[in-house]
Amino acid sequence: MKDIALDLGVSLMTVSKALRNHSDISQQTRDRVLKRMRELNYQPDWIARSMVTRRTYLVGLVLPDLMHSFFAEVAKGVARKLTPLGYHAVILNTEEDGDTERRHVEILLTRKVDGLIIASAQRSGQVELFETLRRREVPYVLIDRVIHGVEANFVGTKDEDLGAMATGHLIDQGCKKVAHIRGPQNGTGTARLKGYRRALTKRGMTIRPNYIVSGQYGDNTGYEAMRKLLKTSPRPDGVFCYNDPVAAGAVKAVLEAGLRVPEDIAIIGAGNVHYSDLLRVPLSTIDQSSATIGETAAELLCECMEAKTPAEMKRIFIPSRLVVRDSSRRNGTS
Amino acid sequence: MKDIALDLGVSLMTVSKALRNHSDISQQTRDRVLKRMRELNYQPDWIARSMVTRRTYLVGLVLPDLMHSFFAEVAKGVARKLTPLGYHAVILNTEEDGDTERRHVEILLTRKVDGLIIASAQRSGQVELFETLRRREVPYVLIDRVIHGVEANFVGTKDEDLGAMATGHLIDQGCKKVAHIRGPQNGTGTARLKGYRRALTKRGMTIRPNYIVSGQYGDNTGYEAMRKLLKTSPRPDGVFCYNDPVAAGAVKAVLEAGLRVPEDIAIIGAGNVHYSDLLRVPLSTIDQSSATIGETAAELLCECMEAKTPAEMKRIFIPSRLVVRDSSRRNGTS
DNA sequence: CTGAAAGCGCTAACAG
DNA sequence: CTGTTAGCGCTTTCAG
Numbered sequence: 280m281k282d283i284a285l286d287l288g289v290s291l292m293t294v295s296k297a298l299r300n301h302s303d304i305s306q307q308t309r310d311r312v313l314k315r316m317r318e319l320n321y322q323p324d325w326i327a328r329s330m331v332t333r334r335t336y337l338v339g340l341v342l343p344d345l346m347h348s349f350f351a352e353v354a355k356g357v358a359r360k361l362t363p364l365g366y367h368a369v370i371l372n373t374e375e376d377g378d379t380e381r382r383h384v385e386i387l388l389t390r391k392v393d394g395l396i397i398a399s400a401q402r403s404g405q406v407e408l409f410e411t412l413r414r415r416e417v418p419y420v421l422i423d424r425v426i427h428g429v430e431a432n433f434v435g436t437k438d439e440d441l442g443a444m445a446t447g448h449l450i451d452q453g454c455k456k457v458a459h460i461r462g463p464q465n466g467t468g469t470a471r472l473k474g475y476r477r478a479l480t481k482r483g484m485t486i487r488p489n490y491i492v493s494g495q496y497g498d499n500t501g502y503e504a505m506r507k508l509l510k511t512s513p514r515p516d517g518v519f520c521y522n523d524p525v526a527a528g529a530v531k532a533v534l535e536a537g538l539r540v541p542e543d544i545a546i547i548g549a550g551n552v553h554y555s556d557l558l559r560v561p562l563s564t565i566d567q568s569s570a571t572i573g574e575t576a577a578e579l580l581c582e583c584m585e586a587k588t589p590a591e592m593k594r595i596f597i598p599s600r601l602v603v604r605d606s607s608r609r610n611g612t613s
Numbered sequence: 614m615k616d617i618a619l620d621l622g623v624s625l626m627t628v629s630k631a632l633r634n635h636s637d638i639s640q641q642t643r644d645r646v647l648k649r650m651r652e653l654n655y656q657p658d659w660i661a662r663s664m665v666t667r668r669t670y671l672v673g674l675v676l677p678d679l680m681h682s683f684f685a686e687v688a689k690g691v692a693r694k695l696t697p698l699g700y701h702a703v704i705l706n707t708e709e710d711g712d713t714e715r716r717h718v719e720i721l722l723t724r725k726v727d728g729l730i731i732a733s734a735q736r737s738g739q740v741e742l743f744e745t746l747r748r749r750e751v752p753y754v755l756i757d758r759v760i761h762g763v764e765a766n767f768v769g770t771k772d773e774d775l776g777a778m779a780t781g782h783l784i785d786q787g788c789k790k791v792a793h794i795r796g797p798q799n800g801t802g803t804a805r806l807k808g809y810r811r812a813l814t815k816r817g818m819t820i821r822p823n824y825i826v827s828g829q830y831g832d833n834t835g836y837e838a839m840r841k842l843l844k845t846s847p848r849p850d851g852v853f854c855y856n857d858p859v860a861a862g863a864v865k866a867v868l869e870a871g872l873r874v875p876e877d878i879a880i881i882g883a884g885n886v887h888y889s890d891l892l893r894v895p896l897s898t899i900d901q902s903s904a905t906i907g908e909t910a911a912e913l914l915c916e917c918m919e920a921k922t923p924a925e926m927k928r929i930f931i932p933s934r935l936v937v938r939d940s941s942r943r944n945g946t947s
Numbered sequence: 948c949t950g951a952a953a954g955c956g957c958t959a960a961c962a963g
Numbered sequence: 964c965t966g967t968t969a970g971c972g973c974t975t976t977c978a979g
Contacts, residue, residue, distance in 0.1 A: 281972070290950045295974065303948050320745075325723040326669070327972035329660055331955050337724070345685035345704075346887055354679055358706060367720055370679075370704040372692060386701055389659040390671070411654075498891060527891040553680055557832060557861040557892055615956070624966050629958060637964055661956035665971050 283319055287311055298323060329391060338580060339387035340368045341397040343375045344496060347524060349550045349569050350398060353422065356573025357396060364581055366393070375400045375496060381408050388417065394584045395419035396576050403427035403465055418583035422576045425466035432583065433594045434576040436567045438467050441599050442474020443481075445519045445547045445565050448601055450482055452609040454517030454545055458490035460504040460529060462521030471549070475519055490515060494525045501528025509536050516544055517607070523548035523555050523564055530559050530606060545607040556604065563607035567599045617653055621645055632657060663725060672914060673721035674702045675731040677709045678830060681858060683884045683903050684732060687756065690907025691730060698915055700727070709734045709830060715742050722751065728918045729753035730910050737761035737799055752917035756910045759800035766917065767928045768910040770901045772801050775933050776808020777815075779853045779881045779899050782935055784816055786943045788851030788879055792824035794838040794863060796855030805883070809853055824849060828859045835862025843870050850878055851941075857882035857889050857898055864893050864940060879941040890938065897941035901933045 281291050289308060297304045297312035329335045340357055342350045358368050369392065373380040380400050387395060397419060401408060409429045412419050420432035442459075449457050459475045462468030472491065479486050489511050494500040501520055508515060509532065520526035526548030533544050540546055540560045548555070551566035575595055583590055615625050623642060631638045631646035663669045674691055676684045691702050703726065707714040714734050721729060731753060735742060743763045746753050754766035776793075783791050793809045796802030806825065813820050823845050828834040835854055842849060843866065854860035860882030867878050874880055874894045882889070885900035909929055917924055 291972095292950055292974085293948090295972095296949085299974090305948060308948085322719065322723045324725065324972055326660055326663055326725050327955090328974075329955095330664055330957095330972080331974045333955080335660070335724075345679060345688055346682050348680050348682070351679035351685065354706065355708070367705075370706075371701075372688065372704075374689070385656065389656045390669075391658070391660050498888070524888075527888065531891055554832070554858075554861065554888055554892075557865055558888075559891060559893055625956095626958085626966055627964090630965090633958090639964060642964085658956055661971090662958075663971095664956080664973095665958045667971080 283321070287315055333391075335391050335393055336366050337369055337390070337392045338366055338577075338584075339384070339392040339395045339397075340370045341373060341380060341383055341387070341395060341399070342370060343373050343380075343398055343400045345370075345372050347496065347522075347550075348552045348554070349522070349567070352553070352569035353398070353573035353576075356570035356575075357577045358573075359570075360574045360577035361581075366581070368396075368577075373400050377401045377405060384408060384412070388415065393418070394580045396573075396580055397421055398423045399426055400465075401426055403469075416589065418580060418589075420576050420580050420583070422572055423467065425470075427466055430592055432579055432592055434572055434579060435596065436572075436599050437596045438470035439474040439477065441549055441565050441567070442471035442519065443478040444474070444599070444601055445471075445549060446475045446478035447482075448563070448603070449517035449519060449545055449547060449607060450478065450484070452517070452541070452545055452607055454515075454609075455484075456490070456513055456515045457484070457517040457519065458492070458508055458511075458515035460492055460494040460501060460508070460518060460520045460525055462525070463495050468521060471519075471521060494521055494528075496522065496524065498524040498528035498531075501525030502532045503528075505529035505532035506536075509533070509538075514544075518544060518546050520546060520548045523550045523552040523562060526562055526564070526606070527555075527558050530562070534559060541605065541607050541609050545609055547607045551602055555602075558606075560606045561604035563604045564602050565599050566602050568597050571597050617655070621649055667725075669725050669727055670700050671703055671724070671726045672700055672911075672918075673718070673726040673729045673731075674704045675707060675714060675717055675721070675729060675733070676704060677707050677714075677732055677734045679704075679706050681830065681856075681884075682886045682888070683856070683901070686887070686903035687732070687907035687910075690904035690909075691911045692907075693904075694908045694911035695915075700915070702730075702911075707734050711735045711739060718742060718746070722749065727752070728914045730907075730914055731755055732757045733760055734799075735760055737803070750923070752914060752923075754910050754914050754917070756906055757801065759804075761800055764926055766913055766926055768906055768913060768931065769929075770906075770933050771930045772804035773808040773811065775883055775899050775901070776805035776853065777812040778808070778933070778935055779805075779883060780809045780812035781816075782897070782937070783851035783853060783879055783881060783941060784812065784818070786851070786875070786879055786941055788849075788943075789818075790824070790847055790849045791818070791851040791853065792826070792842055792845075792849035794826055794828040794835060794842070794852060794854045794859055796859070797829050802855060805853075805855060828855055828862075830856065830858065832858040832862035832865075835859030836866045837862075839863035839866035840870075843867070843872075848878075852878060852880050854880060854882045857884045857886040857896060860896055860898070860940070861889075861892050864896070868893060875939065875941050875943050879943055881941045885936055889936075892940075894940045895938035897938045898936050899933050900936050902931050905931050
C-alpha cells in the first residue's frame with residue numbers, strides 16, 4: 280500500500296511519518312499524503328506496526344460469564360474508558376473454567392495484548408497463571424474476584440462488607456432466622472459468607488450450619504439450594520443469596536412451594552443486575568456499580584501500561600449500596 | 614527467542630518447522646526442540662507469524678448489545694465451534710450504534726482478522742460498510758438481522774414467520790384485540806411487524822394502526838410503549854412484543870396499571886432469553902435457538918475462510934419454536 | 948523538513 | 964531431513 284502512496288514522488292518514510300502526524304513533515308506534504316490515502320482508502324497495517332513498536336493497543340478482557348449481565352456491564356465500563364485512549368478491549372469468555380481461562384490468556388499473550396483485565400475463574404491458591412504474567416511482566420488488573428495468594432492490582436467490591444450489609448438488612452426487616460445460599464469456593468463466595476457470619480454474630484444471633492447451603496453462580500443452583508433450605512426446620516424466614524441470579528432461582532422455588540416473598544421468606548441478592556426489577560418479585564440487592572468497576576479497572580490498567588517502571592500495586596474498592604425492592608420489604612420503613 | 618533455541622546447535626528453520634510439526638523434521642530433533650521450548654517457556658509470536666502467513670486465526674464478532682443475553686448466547690455458540698478449529702473470537706460491542714460498529718469493524722480489519730460475524734446495527738439501506746468488506750474481500754456472515762440491500766451470508770430467524778407464529782398463538786388463546794409493540798426500523802423489526810399483520814389478515818381480523826406502537830430493543834421502551842397502549846380504546850387483550858426485554862417491560866406496565874397477565878392482557882415476546890422463566894409472569898416467547906445461530910454462523914464463516922475461491926453466498930434460517938408460559942396461557946390447552 | 952539503511956520475529960521457497 | 968536466502972509492512976535511527 281505504501282508503494283502506491285509513492286506515486287506522489289515522496290519516499291516511503293515521508294508517508295509513514297505523515298500518517299502518524301510526526302512533527303517534521305510540512306503541512307503541505309501531509310495533506311497530499313492524507314488525501315491520497317483516503318482516495319485509495321488505505322488503512323495502515325497494525326500488525327506490521329505492532330511488530331516494530333511492540334505495542335498493539337489491545338487489552339484482553341477475560342470474563343467468566345457473559346450471560347451474567349453483571350459482567351456485560353463491566354465490559355461496557357471498560358470499553359467506555361479505553362476507547363478514548365486509543366485502546367480496544369478484546370473480550371474472551373471462560374465459562375467459569377480455570378483451564379479455559381489459562382488457554383485464553385495464553386492466546387492473548389501470543390497475540391501480544393498490551394495488558395489484561397481478568398475476572399478470574401481460578402480456584403483460590405491456583406497462582407500459576409498469575410506467576411506467568413508477573414514473570415513476563417504483562418500489566419494486568421484483577422476485577423471482582425480476589426485470588427488468594429496473588430499480589431496484584433485489584434478493582435472490586437468489599438465482599439465481606441457486602442455480605443454483612445445484606446444480612447444486616449434482612450435482620451432489620453424483622454427476620455429472625457436468616458439463611459445463606461453461598462456462592463462458589465472462591466474469594467468472593469467465601470468473603471460474602473464471612474460477612475453473613477459477621478452480621479449474625481454482631482446481632483447476637485446464632486449461626487446454624489444447616490442454614491448455609493451451597494449454590495454456585497446460576498439461577499438453577501439457587502433454585503435447588505432453596506428447595507433444600509425449605510426442608511430444614513425451623514424454616515428460615517430470610518435468605519441472603521450469593522448473587523442476583525441465585526436469588527432469582529431461590530424466589531422461584533419459594534413461590535412454587537406456595538409460600539410468599541417477602542412475607543414468609545424475605546430474599547436479597549447481590550449485583551443489581553439489570554432485570555432484577557422485572558423478576559417475579561422485584562429483587563432487593565446490593566448494587567456493586569458494575570460499570571464503575573470496569574471503568575476504574577481500565578483506568579488503572581492504562582496507568583500501568585503507560586508507566587515506564589512497573590508501578591506499585593493497588594487495590595481499589597468500589598463502594599456498594601443497598602437497593603431495597605419488594606423481595607425483602609416487610610414493613611413500611613426503609 | 615528463536616536465538617535461544619539455537620543453543621541446540623540447529624538452525625532457526627529447523628526450530629520453526631519443529632514447532633509447527635512440519636512433516637520433514639526427525640522425531641528426535643523435534644523432541645529436543647519441544648523440550649527446550651518448554652524449559653524456556655517460549656511462545657511463538659503470532660503477530661510475527663501472521664505477518665508472513667497473512668492469517669491471524671482471529672475472527673471478529675461484532676455484537677450490538679452484550680446486556681441482551683440473546684447475543685451472549687450467540688457468542689457462546691460461536692466460540693464453541695471456533696475454538697476446536699484453532700480460531701478465536703474477538704467480541705466487540707457496538708451498543709446499537711451504526712457508527713461505532715463501522716469503527717469497530719475498521720479496527721478489526723487493521724488488525725487483520727480472518728473473518729467477521731456481525732449482528733449489524735446499520736440502518737437498512739446503509740450498505741457502505743458491507744461494500745467495503747466486499748471490496749476488501751473479507752469473508753463475513755451476518756447474523757440475526759438482515760440488512761436490506763446487502764447480498765451476504767446470513768444466519769438467523771425467519772422473522773416474518775416468527776411474528777406470525779407469535780400473533781397466531783395469541784389469537785389461538787382467545788385474544789380478540791391483538792396489539793404489537795414493534796422493534797426498531799431494521800430488517801428484524803419490520804419483518805416481525807409484517808408477520809403480525811399477516812397473521813391478523815389470515816384470521817380475518819382488522820389491523821388497527823393505533824394497535825401498533827413503537828418500542829426499541831430494551832425493557833424501558835417496552836414499558837413506555839405499553840403505557841401508551843393501555844390508554845387506547847378499546848384496550849387490547851393481547852400484545853406481541855418485539856423481543857423478550859420489551860415484553861418484560863410491557864408486563865411491568867400492565868401489572869402496575871392493576872391489570873392481570875394473561876387474564877386481562879396476554880403477552881408474548883421473542884428470543885427466549887435465559888431469565889424469561891423468572892420474570893414477574895413467566896414469559897411466553899418464541900425460541901430462536903440463539904446458540905445454534907452462533908454455531909451455524911461460525912461453521913459457515915469457516916467454510917468461507919478456508920475456501921480458495923469465494924464460495925457462493927448462503928442464507929441459513931434456523932427454525933424457531935413457540936414456548937408457552939404463563940404470560941399467554943388463558944385456558945387449559947396451550 | 949526529507950530520505951536511506953537496518954531490522955522487528957517469523958516463514959515460504961528452494962537448495963543441499 | 965536440514966539450512967540458506969529473501970521478505971511480510973512497517974518504524975527507528977541517523978544522515979542529508
